[in-house]
Amino acid sequence: RKKLLIHQSNDNKNKSMEDYTTITITHPATSASCTITPFGGHVLSYIPPSSDDDVLWLSTQHKKDQTKSIRGGIPVCFPQFGQTHDKVSPQHGWARLNKWSVRASTPSSITLTIACADATKGRGGHWPVDGCPFSVTLWLHVCFTEAGGLKYTLGIRNQLETSVPVQILLHNYFKFDVASQLVQGVEGYEVEDTQPGFAGRKFFVQEGAIKIDKEVDRIFHAPKEGGDVLSASLGKTSLKVAAAVVRGDEVTSLPPSCVVWNPWIEKASAMGDFDDEGYKNMVCVEPGIINGQHALGGGEVLLIEQIISSGDEDVIVGQGGSLPFAAAARRVIEETS
Secondary structure (H helix, E strand, O other), rough: OOOOOEEOOOOOOOEEEOEEEEEEEOOOOOEEEEEEEEEEOOEEEEEEEOOOOOOEOOOOOOOOOOOOOOOEEEEEEOOOOOOOOOOOOOEEOOOHHOOEEEEEEEEOEEEEEEEEEHHOOEEEEEEEEOOOOOOEEEEEEEEEEOOOOEEEEEEEOOOOOOEEEEEEEEEOEEOOOOOOEEEEEEOOOOEEEEOOOOOOEEEOOOOOOOHHHHHHHHEEOOOOOOOOEEEEOOOOOOOEEEEEEEEEEEEEEEOOOOEEEEHHHHHHHHOOOOOOOHHHHEEEEEEEEEEEEEEEEEOEEEEEEEEEOOOOOOOOHHHHOOOOHHHHHHHHHHHOO
8 A cells, every 4th residue: 555644843733632643733824723633534613714712512421532523513424324124233333433544644634545345333334344345445635725715625445347326414513692593505505304203204495595493404405406516504604515426537416415413402411421511502514425325436425525614714615625526535545555
């Protein structure tokens, strides 16, 4: 396996946060910073330019001993979101439960990878540790936009010739004042409401912004036209997301779906790693490829990119960004070989 240089400098600060290691990268021209831990390939914090306030929500009760996933920040849900239909696989999969390898870093960027063969926790069901029929590697690159927004690109490489059924979801926890803020940007999306109280799931088309004033657990599927890029906002925070499958130089766009979740009072108090009053100050807006299972073909790379920013920064994700998906896929293959 090709070895990559890991940059070491005083600007890239490494420290111990109880039982897991954290690495902080900073934007060279602003005060923006991001903290990530190799455990789960998990972004813990993003502080935007000219601010002391974190955009991401992290429970004060989250487990730090690596016995379960971290409650808050940006967990990676793979190879499925939630549970499989036959309920034989661990919730949200194995990516968030295992230690990733730092492949390269600079003071303002970091790249991590994890191969299925190196993941031992959270396996089972369709992804057993012994005799697993799949071989995939995840690649994560975190850096900043020119103005200091957080750029987060995740690649999934299928290293076999046969296809593998996958889902991927970025479980973003955002700081959010439920009393005064709204979630905007999913108007016109097809909604799958998973809240209890319905006879099965309820389906409708979203009209207007979303106010969080009760338990919310909804999946938003992109409209058939105009859904290649998800553009959402939460107060002063904006989120843009694009996804695609790359085979060679052929790029096929995948319209991202999105989950909006807040556990509200009863579920928040029932979770041991969730602040009892935390539901008042957070919302999850979680982009992903979860409209059914995607059959990732042999040799293909699935990419999902999100940019989190504050203020009026005009950002472009995916094909029109600074690292187009075809180039990103070549980098994924090079750095996971």
